[in-house]
Amino acid sequence: MRLTSFTDYGLRMLMRLAGTPDRGFSTAEMAAEFGLSRHHLTKIMQRLAQAGYVTTRRGAGGGAMLARPASEIRLGALVRLLEGGQPLVECFAPGGGDCTIDGRCRLKGRLRAAEAAFLADLDRSTLADIALRPVAAGCLSDEGL
Numbered sequence: 001m002r003l004t005s006f007t008d009y010g011l012r013m014l015m016r017l018a019g020t021p022d023r024g025f026s027t028a029e030m031a032a033e034f035g036l037s038r039h040h041l042t043k044i045m046q047r048l049a050q051a052g053y054v055t056t057r058r059g060a061g062g063g064a065m066l067a068r069p070a071s072e073i074r075l076g077a078l079v080r081l082l083e084g085g086q087p088l089v090e091c092f093a094p095g096g097g098d099c100t101i102d103g104r105c106r107l108k109g110r111l112r113a114a115e116a117a118f119l120a121d122l123d124r125s126t127l128a129d130i131a132l133r134p135v136a137a138g139c140l141s142d143e144g145l
Helices: 005-019 027-034 038-050 075-083 107-123
Strands: 054-057 063-066
Touching: 005 027, 005 038, 005 063, 005 075, 027 038, 038 054, 038 063, 038 075, 075 107
Parallel strands: none
Antiparallel strands: 054 063
């Protein structure tokens, strides 16, 4: 299974927020950290805010923060939200896409089961399980913290 870059960066942003939950991060700051467009991260942040996963505040001392504890946020729910209904394969799309073997295909059911298992596995983990730990002063990495 391949996730969209929207989901990939949404998860990275949330991991960053979860690692320092008492600090607000601007989209400009995270865009610089991840080497991405601020505009792209703003769209992701808006979706996360609309779904109630983050809160945003303008001005000095503002930025984005988690709206609830990372231990209450399931990874499967995040992937479902961020993927925004992107079908795993074309035939999962409304109307079945252009599949010429629809009705005779025995692969579709197996792919649906695999997708469900993937999301169920992610539902067993929370954002707290994957939060980025802050790098201690003087350390080159967060390994062993």
